[in-house]
Amino acid sequence: MSLALQNQKDSFGANRTITIQGLNKSYGEHSGAAGGHIHYIIKNVDLVIHGGEFFVLLGPSGCGKSTLLNMIAGFISKTDGRLRIGDAEIDKPGRDRAVVFQQADSSLFPWLTVRQNVEFGLKMKKVPKRERRAISDQYIDLVGLTGHDDKLPRALSGGMKQRVQLARVLANDPEILLMDEPFGALDAMTRRTMQKELVRIWSQTKKTVVFVTHDIQEAILLGGRIGIMSQGPSSKISHIYEIPLDYPRDVSAAEFYEYYKQIQAHFDE
Template sequence: MPAIADAIILKNGAKTFQQDEDSPTYVLKGVDLTIEKGQFYILLGPSGCGKSTLLNIIAGFLELSEGNLEIVTSNTNRDGRGFVFQSADSALFPWLTVEENIAFGLKMKKVPTEERKKIAEHYIKLTGLTGHAKKFPDNLSGGMKQRVQLARVLANEPEILLMDEPFGALDAMTRRSMQNELIRIWRETNKTIIFVTHDIQEAIILGQKIGIMSVGPSSKITTTYDVKLSYPRDLTTAEFNDCYRRVQAHFEDYGI
């Protein structure tokens, strides 16, 4: 079998924020990360450990202070990266309909109207938004807004999805529904996904690999877990709970 290609390679990555001239503060230090193409990878760690900072570096929103980052895609659209934010309210345009929000990036690229409409219709269907195309964001639930944000990112055909706690503000039932939807979409599209969370259960429900980040400052990925459970994952099984206990034990070592 041919080797699986890597999508993201980060070697000895570090990020500092200068508080004074002589003593920079390391938010991240010595981060090594390799993510295979098509993999669902979870960045898991306590609040404030630098998960979002690392995700923003991979997205290209922040620059590394030290180290080397390589993004490997065949996509020429923003080099193949798409970002899904924690809050859809700040990401969507309230004066545009669902369909118009999804097609916005395509419009900026001057994609012809009929092609934009066809692409938007495809992702409306893929993300379970059928029947909501003409609604405005204010008429949607939180979960539906996140579907719109995800559909808009997917419409630009990224190879890599970067997701910063996108379900954190949702109620438990909506969150579980969105987790199931994301797994379905990932399996249908074969995107590479990097998903940030501080929720152990969510990490195990979603991820093939879980990168455990240490408490900051100078945070890094200390342990990587391979999650061998089949999809969809049943929270009530002994195998799921055994995996949960092993991951939880790691954080108990931190005193969290």
């Protein structure tokens, strides 16, 4: 591990905690209006995500997982409740948070090479060229794209594009990675490879990761804790599962299957 990565890993042990208390997001008329009715997307969400942990939000499609993630990102405003990082209330996007989306095509600049995409945020921050090069080298290598740095996105596979998106996010050094089903559009083999890569990268950087999925197996493969979101509307965190299995995790292991059965039974109920 490089000295820069080691220093980064040490600093992330003191990541700020994400604290969510009585969080609501609604649309429609407010209850004070005559004849009004409030439609809640999420209601009374309480959750604490500790700095440096890998936390998974798991639930069926349409339950509000992405809404909650975008509220943490600062893209969507809350209706009421508390939503804080450390002691600061979240009311807008910030450099301490970065989002990795499902479709890398929509976030990469097609006219820029892999390296230029990774360095884009650094260039906007006026980081000197030599320093930008060193940082992009580090993260291009970290995501396994060494030798592909001069390629344009159109020359890359879906999995490689997701690696570029992840490298660009990491190069900007956010404290928190917010990942909205980032592997959902990939084929099964590429998805499994990217899951392994993400665990490896997280284990080296120890950034806080909040990962959204509706796939139980993916949740158990990745998460240190899994928060189950109830079916919407008025979704909330109905249960949290601790997953103390060592990484990398084996889907064929008996312990893995036991957690799978337990969580599947939760949804069957």
